[in-house]
């Protein structure tokens with residue numbers, strides 16, 4: 001490559017990297033096959049540890065990739081059969097009938113549908129704060145009020161205050177279990193009892209995006225309430241344990257009349273045949289799920305160790321990310337980590353700064369550890 005060409009290449013590749021990173025797209029330490037078309041459209045920067053978005057860095061299972069490829073030849077067909085197969089498998093796995101299920105292109109689409117149904121000008125959505133804000137922000141954009149109930153001092157849901165605040169004008173209660181960004185859980189008993197009581201008054205939406213990472217997923221899910229006839233909506237995603245963040249598959253479970261309302265306002269056949277084919281294979285690939293959870297636990301153990309050795313507290317996590325307090329202004333910390341090639345999320349909650357780091361491959365977590373030690377030592381040297 002000549003110097004001019006190299007300069008132009010560098011310039012366009014940096015512009016593209018910056019653009020893709022803004023879109024949250026720069027690949028972790030991923031390498032692509034030499035000469036492939038994909039290599040020319042994805043960022044060249046291969047030393048970026050993307051620990052921002054709670055993805056599964058190990059990628060979809062071999063069974064999912066095989067099913068995905070096998071379905072590509074059918075891409076000219078509307079994917080009715082793939083939809084039907086996935087729907088009946090989810091129904092079987094969840095122990096409900098198919099009219100209790102709605103598929104979405106990721107669970108985001110279903111959160112948005114719920115915001116449309118229960119949000120709007122007179123809507124009032126009650127949730128903990130901080131929590132995942134996609135649904136509440138969508139509802140706010142449609143004119144709803146967001147009634148925030150702060151997490152308690154241990155960063156747990158304050159369920160008794162939430163229950164007390166449920167008045168007839170609340171249009172939806174939104175719970176995230178395990179919660180994002182804390183990684184903490186409400187136990188099966190706590191959340192099921194809350195949902196049984198509160199859903200008699202207003203609908204309760206439980207976002208179980210990180211459900212598969214819990215120690216006892218089956219004993220913690222609020223689908224138990226739905227089976228008893230309660231007005232509870234449970235959302236699940238394939239983006240986490242199944243590593244489908246880019247394939248976009250999610251579903252929700254609710255009473256059939258609620259599913260009809262959500263379907264009217266929300267997704268209509270938005271999923272592709274190949275992604276539904278892959279989801280069908282992945283949903284029952286129990287070995288892969290076990291592997292994903294195991295790799296995630298190893299990553300968490302590594303990060304806990306780094307935090308303990310550097311004298312940091314953290315919230316033991318039931319998800320694929322860890323939240324911990326930092327003694328540095330959150331935006332400044334994020335920028336300094338990014339300058340060292342490590343993407344994390346940072347936030348300030350009630351005057352305290354925090355870092356949320358997603359699990360990555362071990363090489364990404366090692367990059368995190370090195371960058372973290374350097375960034376905190378600059379702080380120590382400055383003070």
Ligand SMILES: Cc1ncc(COP(=O)(O)O)c(C=O)c1O
Pocket residue numbers: 053054105106107108109132176180207209210236237238239245249250
């Ligand atoms: C709690 C929670 N719900 C939903 C989502 C959206 O996931 P997706 O649209 O990929 O299913 C996320 C993404 O990080 C999340 O953390």
